[in-house]
Amino acid sequence: MERVIGIDLGTTNSCVAIVEGENPVVIPNRGGYKTTPSMVAVTEAGKRLVGHIAKRQAITNAESTVYAAKRLIGRKWNSPQVKNALMTSSYAIVEGPHDDVRIRLREREYSVPEVSSMILQEMKIIAEDYLGEPVSKAVITVPAYFNDNQRQATKDAGQIAGLDVIRIINEPTAASLAYGFGKNVDKTVAVYDLGGGTFDVSILEIGSHGVFKVIATTGDTFLGGEDFDARVIDWLVQGFQDENNIDLRQDRMALQRLRDAAEKAKCELSSVREAEINLPFIISTGRNEALHLQRTLVRETLERLTEDLIERTVSICRDALEDANLGTDDIDDVILVGGMTRMPAVQKSVAGFFKREPNKSVHPDEVVALGAAIQGAALMDDKREMVLLDVTPHALGIMTYGSYFEELIPQNTTVPTSRTKVFTTSRDNQTAVKILVMQGESKKADDNELLGEFILTGLRRAPKGHVEIEVAFEINTDGIVSVHAKDLETGQAQSIQVTASSGLTSDEITHMIESAKDYMVERRTDEQFEQAKQEAETLMAEIERMFPEVERIVASSDFGRDAISKARSVLEKSREAIRKKETQAVRDQVEGLSRTQRMFKGVVSRAQ
Amino acid sequence: MGSRITPPPTSKPPETGEVDDSWDELVFGALAEPPADEDDVFDRATAVPDPTRRRVNLEELTLDLDSRAPDANEARATDRLKTAPAAAAAIGSDPPDSDGRAAVLPAEPVNPFTARTKMPGAETRPDLVRSSESPERARTRPEPVVERQLARVDEGKPSSAKDFGRAASEGLAFDDSSSKASPLELVETYRRGIESIPGAAKPVSGAPTLESERPSGTFGDMQDRYAVGDFTGALVVAESILDGNPEDEEAKRYAQSCREVLTQMYAARVGPMDQIATVTLPPDQITWLSLDHRAGFLLSLVDGVSSIEEILDISGMSRLDALRIMFTLIQQNVIALNH
Numbered sequence: 001m002e003r004v005i006g007i008d009l010g011t012t013n014s015c016v017a018i019v020e021g022e023n024p025v026v027i028p029n030r031g032g033y034k035t036t037p038s039m040v041a042v043t044e045a046g047k048r049l050v051g052h053i054a055k056r057q058a059i060t061n062a063e064s065t066v067y068a069a070k071r072l073i074g075r076k077w078n079s080p081q082v083k084n085a086l087m088t089s090s091y092a093i094v095e096g097p098h099d100d101v102r103i104r105l106r107e108r109e110y111s112v113p114e115v116s117s118m119i120l121q122e123m124k125i126i127a128e129d130y131l132g133e134p135v136s137k138a139v140i141t142v143p144a145y146f147n148d149n150q151r152q153a154t155k156d157a158g159q160i161a162g163l164d165v166i167r168i169i170n171e172p173t174a175a176s177l178a179y180g181f182g183k184n185v186d187k188t189v190a191v192y193d194l195g196g197g198t199f200d201v202s203i204l205e206i207g208s209h210g211v212f213k214v215i216a217t218t219g220d221t222f223l224g225g226e227d228f229d230a231r232v233i234d235w236l237v238q239g240f241q242d243e244n245n246i247d248l249r250q251d252r253m254a255l256q257r258l259r260d261a262a263e264k265a266k267c268e269l270s271s272v273r274e275a276e277i278n279l280p281f282i283i284s285t286g287r288n289e290a291l292h293l294q295r296t297l298v299r300e301t302l303e304r305l306t307e308d309l310i311e312r313t314v315s316i317c318r319d320a321l322e323d324a325n326l327g328t329d330d331i332d333d334v335i336l337v338g339g340m341t342r343m344p345a346v347q348k349s350v351a352g353f354f355k356r357e358p359n360k361s362v363h364p365d366e367v368v369a370l371g372a373a374i375q376g377a378a379l380m381d382d383k384r385e386m387v388l389l390d391v392t393p394h395a396l397g398i399m400t401y402g403s404y405f406e407e408l409i410p411q412n413t414t415v416p417t418s419r420t421k422v423f424t425t426s427r428d429n430q431t432a433v434k435i436l437v438m439q440g441e442s443k444k445a446d447d448n449e450l451l452g453e454f455i456l457t458g459l460r461r462a463p464k465g466h467v468e469i470e471v472a473f474e475i476n477t478d479g480i481v482s483v484h485a486k487d488l489e490t491g492q493a494q495s496i497q498v499t500a501s502s503g504l505t506s507d508e509i510t511h512m513i514e515s516a517k518d519y520m521v522e523r524r525t526d527e528q529f530e531q532a533k534q535e536a537e538t539l540m541a542e543i544e545r546m547f548p549e550v551e552r553i554v555a556s557s558d559f560g561r562d563a564i565s566k567a568r569s570v571l572e573k574s575r576e577a578i579r580k581k582e583t584q585a586v587r588d589q590v591e592g593l594s595r596t597q598r599m600f601k602g603v604v605s606r607a608q
Numbered sequence: 609m610g611s612r613i614t615p616p617p618t619s620k621p622p623e624t625g626e627v628d629d630s631w632d633e634l635v636f637g638a639l640a641e642p643p644a645d646e647d648d649v650f651d652r653a654t655a656v657p658d659p660t661r662r663r664v665n666l667e668e669l670t671l672d673l674d675s676r677a678p679d680a681n682e683a684r685a686t687d688r689l690k691t692a693p694a695a696a697a698a699i700g701s702d703p704p705d706s707d708g709r710a711a712v713l714p715a716e717p718v719n720p721f722t723a724r725t726k727m728p729g730a731e732t733r734p735d736l737v738r739s740s741e742s743p744e745r746a747r748t749r750p751e752p753v754v755e756r757q758l759a760r761v762d763e764g765k766p767s768s769a770k771d772f773g774r775a776a777s778e779g780l781a782f783d784d785s786s787s788k789a790s791p792l793e794l795v796e797t798y799r800r801g802i803e804s805i806p807g808a809a810k811p812v813s814g815a816p817t818l819e820s821e822r823p824s825g826t827f828g829d830m831q832d833r834y835a836v837g838d839f840t841g842a843l844v845v846a847e848s849i850l851d852g853n854p855e856d857e858e859a860k861r862y863a864q865s866c867r868e869v870l871t872q873m874y875a876a877r878v879g880p881m882d883q884i885a886t887v888t889l890p891p892d893q894i895t896w897l898s899l900d901h902r903a904g905f906l907l908s909l910v911d912g913v914s915s916i917e918e919i920l921d922i923s924g925m926s927r928l929d930a931l932r933i934m935f936t937l938i939q940q941n942v943i944a945l946n947h
Contacts, residue, residue: 031913043921053918056909060924253905253924260908280895281904290900530917534880541879554795563795575872599798606790 004137004166004380005127006372007120008174009154011070012196012226013339014038015369016123018131019377024178024370026363027130029122035339035365036126040118041065042105048519050122059256062090064105066115068197071221072101073112073157074150074502081221100503113153113502114512117160121516124161138163139376141368144170144202144217147394147439147449148479153502160512162520166379170393172202173212174371175337178362181206187332190320192350192358194313195338197224201317203324203331211391213412216324218316223309225266225340231305232262232297236277240293246283248293254282265297270342274298303345310349317353334358339365391415396473396481399436399445401426408473411441418474422488425459425467432457433469435485437498451498456485458492525583532586536574539593543571546600553607567596830862839866839873867928874931878938881917883945885910885934897942903933910943 006024008015013035017026026034031052039054042064049057058065068089075082077095086093092104102109120140127135140163142154151168158165172191181187186208193200200219206212236258237248248254257279265275279293321327334354340346341364350358362370391414397407400423408419425433433456440448459467468488475481479500486493504512547567554560570592577585826845833842843866849859875881887894887910899907902925909919916934923930937943 045921045927047921049921053914053922057922057924060922251901253901256924257905257908278891279904279908280891281899281901281907284901290904292895530882534882537876537880541876544876557795560795563798566798595798595801599794602794606794 001380002137003131003133003135004139004373004376005123005135006174006369006374006376007123007138007140007158008171008369008372009070009116009120009123009140009142009157010035010038010195010368011068011198011221012038012224013365014119014123015366016127017366017369017373018127019373024373024377026366026369027127029126030129034363036119036122037067038070038119039065039067040069040105040115042108044106046106048118050118056260057256059259060252062252064091066091066103066105069103069112069115069119071197072103073116074146074153075101075112076149076503077101084222096503098501098503098505111504111508111512113157113504114160114515116154116157117512117516120158120161120163121520124163136162136164137166137376137380139167139169139372139379140165141169141171141174141372143198143200143219144172144214144393145200145219148451148481148500149449149502151393152500153504156502156504156509159509160516162513162516167375169372169375170202170212170214171200171337171368172204172214172217172335174368174375175335176204176206176212177371177374178367179333179335179359181333188326188330190317190331190334190354191337192313192317192334192341193219193337194340194346195224196340197222197226199223199313199316201313201320203320203326211412211414213391214393215412216320216326218320218323220312220316223312225263225338227309228266228302228306228340228343229259229262231309232266232302233258235297235301235305236262236293236295239295240282244291246285246291248283251283254279257282266302267339267342269297269299269302270344272299299344307345310346313346314349314353317350328354331356335367336360336364337367392417392475392479394439394449395441396437396439396451396475398423398471398483399438403445405438405440405443405445405448408471409475415475415479416477418472420470420472423469423471424465425462425469426464428463429461430464430467431459431461433459433485435471435483435494435496437481437483437496451481451500452483452496454483454485454494454496456487456492456494458490459487460490529581529583529586532583532590533578536578536586536590536593539590539597540571540574543567543593543597543600546604549607550600550603553603563599567600570596827858830859834862834866839869842866843870867926871928871931874928874935877935878916878931879945880947881920882915883947884912884915885919885943885945886912887942888944889942894942897940902929903937906930906933907937907942916945 003018005027006017008017014037015026015035017024019025028034029036029051033052036051037055039049039051039058041049041054041057041061043049043057043061044064054065058067068085071081072085072093077099082093082101094102094104094109096102096109096111101112103112103115104110120138124135124138138158140154140158142151146154154168155165171193172189175191175193176189181189185206187206189204189206191200191202191204193202198219198221200217202217203215204212205215233255240246240248248258261277261279265277268275275297277293277295277297281290282293284290321331331354334350334356336347336350336358341350341358341360347358347360391412392409393411395407395411396409397405400406406421406423408421409417423433434453435456436445436453437451438445438448439451442448456469459469470484470486470488472484472486473481474484481498482495483498484493484495550567551564555564570589574586574589574593577589826849830842830845830849833839833845843863846859846863846866849856850863853859887907889897894907906919906923906925909922919934920927920930934943938945
C-alpha cells in the first residue's frame with residue numbers, strides 16, 4: 001500500500017509524520033530534530049538553505065531569508081495582511097502579475113506557494129530518507145480560518161514539491177484526531193494552539209460519523225513564541241545597555257546570537273527554574289576590546305516579562321467561546337497544540353480559564369502532524385474506518401442590496417451539496433443583475449472574500465420585486481463551486497464555475513514543478529561533487545604538506561625537478577576542476593593525486 | 609621545523625651574478641605571477657630578482673588574520689610574531705607545538721556582568737622593519753608552494769600542461785612496494801607513470817618573469833606584494849585603493865585575485881569542508897581568549913553537528929574572513945575537526 005505522509009506546515013516550524021503499523025510516528029530530520037523551521041534563505045553564493053540552517057542565519061542574512069510565508073500564502077496583493085507584512089518583513093515582498101504576492105530573494109522573484117514548496121520538499125526528503133523509498137502522497141494541514149484560495153495555494157505548494165496532496169485538513173481537527181477523538185464519540189473540544197508565530201483557538205463539535213465541525217475559530221496571526229523570545233531579547237539588551245552603554249541590536253551578529261540564546265533559555269525554563277545565558281565576545285568596542293554577556297534568567301522573570309501575552313491568549317479564548325455561544329462548562333476537553341504550550345505559565349492559565357486540565361499527553365509540537373498522518377493512512381485504507389468528511393470551511397452566498405451577504409451554503413456543510421434560493425430585483429425596470437459569489441461568515445459582504453461574479457441580463461422590465469431570480473449553489477466532490485442564476489419567468493440563465501485560485505496559472509505551476517525537479521537533480525549532483533572534492537582535497541592537503549620536504553630531497557636533479565613540476569601540475573589541474581565544479585574532472589584527477597601522494601610518502605620515508 | 613633550503617647552483621639569478629641565499633624561492637613565491645604579467649619562466653629554479661627592488665622582510669609575507677587598512681596593518685610587529693607564532697597563524701609559519709597553544713593575552717576582568725578582553729595587537733605596533741640585510745631572518749615554513757600554485761591558477765592563464773591526452777606507452781605502474789628504491793628512483797618511476805594517466809598534467813614550464821615595469825606609489829606596493837606572494841598585504845593595499853576609488857578596475861582585479869588565492873590557501877589548510885567542528889574548550893576558558901566579536905560569532909556557530917561548509921554558509925561574513933578565523937581557532941586548539 002502506498003505510504004502517505006502527514007505534514008504540519010506551520011508558520012514557524014513544520015513537522016512530518018507517518019503511520020507505521022498501527023501507530024503514527026514523527027519523522028526526525030537529519031539533525032535529529034522532530035520539527036524543522038519553516039524558513040528558506042539564499043546565500044550570497046546563491047546556495048539555497050532550508051530549515052535549521054536557514055534559521056541560524058536569519059538575522060545576519062535577513063534580506064534574503066523568508067519566514068512566515070504562511071501569513072501570505074493565497075492572499076491577494078491588496079489584502080490587509082499583506083500590507084501589514086510589507087511593513088514588518090525584512091525580505092522584499094512585491095506584487096505579482098495576477099494581483100498575487102511575490103517574494104524577492106537576491107535577484108529572483110518567487111511566488112509564495114513556490115517558497116512554501118521548498119519547505120514541503122524538505123519534509124518530503126526527510127520522509128524519504130527515513131523510509132528509504134520515494135514518497136508522493138501527503139495530507140497537509142492548514143488553519144481552520146483558511147479560505148479556498150489559501151487552501152488551493154497550499155495544495156499548489158505541495159504539487160510543486162512533487163506531492164499529490166490527497167486532502168487538506170484543519171489543524172485543530174488533526175490535533176483532535178491525534179488524541180483519538182472522533183471514534184464514536186460526541187464531544188465539544190477546545191483546541192488551544194500557541195505556535196511560534198501565531199495563536200489560534202478553535203471550538204470543535206465532533207460527531208460520531210466522522211464529522212468535525214469547527215463551530216468557532218479565532219486567534220491572532222501575530223502572537224506566538226517569537227514574541228516571547230522578543231521579550232527576553234529586550235531584557236538582555238536593556239541590561240547590557242545599562243551596563244556598557246552599547247545597543248546590541250545594532251549589530252546583526254550579536255542580535256542573531258541573542259535570538260538563539262533567548263529561545264534556548266525560554267525552552268529550558270519550561271523544565272528548570274533558571275537558565276544561564278552565556279555569550280562570550282558578543283560585541284567589539286572601538287577600543288580593541290571584546291565584551292561578554294553573561295546573565296541568568298529565572299522562570300519568574302520570564303513569566304513577568306510575558307504575562308500580558310498569555311493574558312491576551314486567554315482573552316481570545318473568551319471571544320471564541322462567545323462566538324460559539326458556549327460557556328466553559330460546555331467544553332468537554334481542551335487540547336494543547338504548539339511548542340509554547342509547554343510553558344508552565346501557559347498551561348496554568350489555560351487550565352484556569354477552562355477550569356479543567358488540558359490534554360497534553362501528546363507532544364504539542366507534533367500532534368497536528370500525527371493527526372494528518374492518521375487521516376492519510378485512513379484515506380488509503382480500504383476499510384475507511386475513520387475518515388473525515390469533507391466540509392466547506394466557510395459559508396457561501398451572494399451579495400445583496402445594501403452590501404449585505406446572503407448565505408446559501410452554511411459553514412461546515414458536508415460536500416457534495418447544493419442549495420437554492422429565490423431573489424428579486426431592487427429597482428424598477430431593472431433588466432440585469434450582477435451576482436457576486438462570496439465566501440465568509442460576516443453579514444456584511446465587504447468583510448467576506450469575493451470568489452467570482454457574473455451578470456444575468458435580459459430580465460423583463462417590471463416594478464422592483466416583481467421579477468424572480470433563482471440562484472443555485474452547488475459544490476461537487478472535488479470542491480468546485482458552481483453558481484447558476486435563472487429568471488424564473490423568461491428562463492434566461494447564466495452561470496459561473498468558481499475554482500479557488502492561488503494566484504498561479506497552470507503554466508506557472510508546471511514551470512515551478514520542473515524547477516523543483518531540477519533543483520533536486522542539482523542537489524544530488526552537488527552531493528556527488530562534494531564527495532569527489534573531499535577525496536581530492538584530502539589528497540591535495542597531504543601532498544602540499546609534504547611538498548617542501550620532497551622538493552628539498554629531489555630538486556637537485558633534473559628529473560627530480562621535472563617530477564616536482566608534474567606534481568605541481570596535478571595539483572593545479574585538481575584545483576581548476578574543483579573551481580569549475582566538474583565532478584568527473586575531479587574524479588579524473590584523483591588517480592594522479594593518489595600517485596603523487598604515494599610517491600611523496602615514499603620519498604619522505606626513504607629519505608629518513 | 610624544516611631545514612634551510614639552499615637554492616641549487618644552477619639557479620643563480622643572471623642579473624645579479626651572485627647567489628643570494630636569503631632569497632628563498634619557496635618563501636618568496638617567486639613563481640607567483642601578477643595578473644597582467646606575460647612570460648612564464650616557471651622552469652627556472654629561482655625567480656629573477658630585480659636589483660632595484662627593495663628587499664622585503666620575511667615577516668611581511670606572513671598572513672595577518674586581522675587585515676586592516678595598510679597604514680594600520682603595515683607595522684606587523686616582528687616581536688608579536690616571535691611571542692605568538694601560532695597566533696600569527698601565518699600560512700608559511702610552522703604549526704604550533706602539539707602540546708602548545710598559541711600565546712594569548714589573558715583577559716582583564718572588570719565586572720561580573722561583562723568581561724573585557726584585549727585583543728592581540730591592541731598596542732601600537734612598530735613600523736615594519738625593512739632591512740636589506742636582515743640578520744638571521746626566521747625562515748617560514750615553505751608553504752608558499754601552495755601560493756605559487758594558486759596564483760597561477762587564478763591568473764586566468766591556461767596551465768602550461770597543455771597536452772593532457774598523451775598517454776605514456778611505458779605503462780609503468782608506480783610501485784611503492786619496493787623498499788630498496790631510493791627517493792630519486794621513486795621520483796623517476798612516478799614521472800613516467802603519471803603521464804600514463806588520462807588527463808594528467810604535463811609539467812609546467814616555469815616561473816613567470818618579474819620584469820614588468822613597476823609603477824610607483826601604492827599601486828606599485830600592491831603589485832610588489834602580489835608578486836612576492838604577500839597576498840594579504842596586496843589585498844589590504846588593493847582595498848585601500850578601492851576605498852579612495854571604488855571604480856579602479858586594476859585594484860578590483862588584484863583584490864579579487866588575492867581573495868581567491870587566500871581563500872583557497874586557507875581552505876587547503878583547514879581541510880575537507882565536510883568535517884564537523886567541535887569546541888574543545890570549556891565555556892569559562894573561552895572568555896580568556898583574545899577574540900573579537902566576529903570570531904566569537906563564528907565560535908557560537910560551532911555546535912558539534914554542523915560541518916565547516918555549513919558554518920561558512922551561515923557565518924554572515926565573507927568566506928575568506930570566515931576561513932581565516934576558523935583557521936586561527938583551529939591553530940589555537942579552540943576547535944577541533946572530525947570527520
